[in-house]
Amino acid sequence: MKGLLKKEWFVLWNKPIMILIPLILFAVMGITSKNFFMVMYLPLYIGILPVSLITTDETSRWERFALGMPYSRKDLVSAKYLMSLLLVLSGVLLTSAILVFVMRSTLTVPQMLLLIAASFAVSLILPSVLLPLNLKFGTAKARLALAVLLAVFGCMAATAFNAENSDSPFNVTAWLAKLQFSPQILALLFVAAAAVIMAVSWAVSVIIYRRKQF
Amino acid sequence: MNAIEIKGLKKNYGGFTLGPVDLTLPQGCIMGLIGENGAGKSTTIKAMLGMISAGGSIRLLGKEISGDAAAVKQEIGVVPDEIGLPEMLNVRHVEKIMRDTFTNWRSDVFADYIKKFDLPEKKAFKNFSKGMKMKLGIAIALSHEAKLLILDEPTSGLDPLVRDEIVNILNDFTRDESHAILISSHIVSDLEKICDYIAFLHKGRLMLCEEKDRLLEQYGILQTTPDVLNDLGEGAVLGKRVTDYGAEAIVDREKIPQSFDTRPISIEELFVIMAKEG
Numbered sequence: 001m002k003g004l005l006k007k008e009w010f011v012l013w014n015k016p017i018m019i020l021i022p023l024i025l026f027a028v029m030g031i032t033s034k035n036f037f038m039v040m041y042l043p044l045y046i047g048i049l050p051v052s053l054i055t056t057d058e059t060s061r062w063e064r065f066a067l068g069m070p071y072s073r074k075d076l077v078s079a080k081y082l083m084s085l086l087l088v089l090s091g092v093l094l095t096s097a098i099l100v101f102v103m104r105s106t107l108t109v110p111q112m113l114l115l116i117a118a119s120f121a122v123s124l125i126l127p128s129v130l131l132p133l134n135l136k137f138g139t140a141k142a143r144l145a146l147a148v149l150l151a152v153f154g155c156m157a158a159t160a161f162n163a164e165n166s167d168s169p170f171n172v173t174a175w176l177a178k179l180q181f182s183p184q185i186l187a188l189l190f191v192a193a194a195a196v197i198m199a200v201s202w203a204v205s206v207i208i209y210r211r212k213q214f
Numbered sequence: 215m216n217a218i219e220i221k222g223l224k225k226n227y228g229g230f231t232l233g234p235v236d237l238t239l240p241q242g243c244i245m246g247l248i249g250e251n252g253a254g255k256s257t258t259i260k261a262m263l264g265m266i267s268a269g270g271s272i273r274l275l276g277k278e279i280s281g282d283a284a285a286v287k288q289e290i291g292v293v294p295d296e297i298g299l300p301e302m303l304n305v306r307h308v309e310k311i312m313r314d315t316f317t318n319w320r321s322d323v324f325a326d327y328i329k330k331f332d333l334p335e336k337k338a339f340k341n342f343s344k345g346m347k348m349k350l351g352i353a354i355a356l357s358h359e360a361k362l363l364i365l366d367e368p369t370s371g372l373d374p375l376v377r378d379e380i381v382n383i384l385n386d387f388t389r390d391e392s393h394a395i396l397i398s399s400h401i402v403s404d405l406e407k408i409c410d411y412i413a414f415l416h417k418g419r420l421m422l423c424e425e426k427d428r429l430l431e432q433y434g435i436l437q438t439t440p441d442v443l444n445d446l447g448e449g450a451v452l453g454k455r456v457t458d459y460g461a462e463a464i465v466d467r468e469k470i471p472q473s474f475d476t477r478p479i480s481i482e483e484l485f486v487i488m489a490k491e492g
Contacts, residue, residue, distance in 0.1 A: 003315035010311070014302040056300050065298030067265050069315055072282035214265040
């Protein structure tokens with residue numbers, strides 16, 4: 001596994017400027033405009049980088065080469081997830097540092113906690129959706145699958161939005177208001193939900209990958 | 215213990231069926247898997263390495279192969295027809311990755327091969343020539359104390375000098391009697407130089423799997439007249455070419471009169487005629 005993680009890292013760090021420039025840009029823009037949503041984007045950006053490495057694997061035929069070595073299909077999938085998780089955690093640390101040390105005057109501690117948890121959760125969910133799609137369909141077809149998926153989510157979001165201030169069962173705001181969670185509990189729920197989604201996504205990806213023929 | 219034992223290997227791709235393939239390779243030996251493009255050589259190798267699902271039973275180094283067979287691959291060096299390293303990596307990156315991949319990785323051995331093959335350490339893999347890529351693949355395969363090497367078309371597309379170099383390295387590898395090699399190629403002359411066993415695959419069918427010396431002893435080329443060939447018993451002639459000046463046939467020496475003078479046959483001639491007749 002360590003060898004696979006090293007390979008992911010070497011490929012990722014091949015062009016550090018491509019990683020660092022957007023990170024610096026979002027951090028600086030977030031700090032100067034005091035827009036914490038921009039800072040929250042940092043883990044999201046670096047968390048999906050391992051997904052982009054699947055294209056490199058496809059073009060170099062790495063997967064076939066790796067299966068000639070003492071790696072199982074499960075190892076290859078796990079390396080992608082682990083790399084995403086590690087990158088998201090580093091991004092969250094960076095986001096937290098900026099929120100705590102630079103933006104503390106604009107936010108309360110519970111707000112900060114909620115923002116960090118939301119940032120972590122969303123950053124985990126995105127690769128959790130993208131990885132199985134890419135592993136199942138390949139990077140080219142996965143884009144189409146993602147578009148379909150986004151359309152479905154869009155419809156669901158629109159339904160929920162239209163249902164606001166109504167008696168509809170899709171009124172999410174009303175549901176949340178009824179539950180009356182404290183920001184701390186809500187933060188914990190975000191993280192737990194994201195962790196469960198990632199675990200399920202990993203299990204699905206392993207099943208998909210085990211069926212793959214090289 | 216046999217390095218490779220394959221029984222009843224079968225794989226169906228719709229338009230192409232491989233097998234049933236039965237192969238046995240004893241330790242200390244080199245087997246050449248010969249076949250035209252699309253004969254099923256790569257499919258056989260992929261099945262052996264668990265890259266595709268296939269019917270039949272496969273044992274490598276005494277261990278039954280099922281699923282990815284990750285554990286047994288610690289002792290196997292695999293060189294595919296295309297070395298699938300990401301193009302931005304260099305030799306130093308590869309060394310660091312392999313150090314954490316193989317439990318018996320030998321950095322000193324790898325460094326020796328890199329030096330011997332004259333491979334640049336900092337140059338990106340994308341800038342390597344085909345020969346350099348193949349040499350790097352072979353260096354990886356030989357640097358983790360593998361007992362079995364599986365090479366899929368390693369000499370294809372390489373110039374004669376590099377091919378000769380690779381053939382010599384493979385020969386050195388089998389000096390240790392616990393080592394074995396399975397090498398596939400459609401360049402029969404390369405395999406003829408080094409192999410102890412020859413397996414012919416043609417259109418997915420295993421036509422023969424035999425010791426090379428026995429094949430060369432058993433078969434020969436007979437130059438005679440078409441009438442003489444027609445008089446020979448059943449199974450004596452494997453294939454023939456008749457011209458206005460006479461006939462040339464590949465014959466089973468055991469099935470023709472001893473008085474007939476035959477000349478030695480090459481593995482390539484034998485494969486071509488068997489494939490045509492088969």
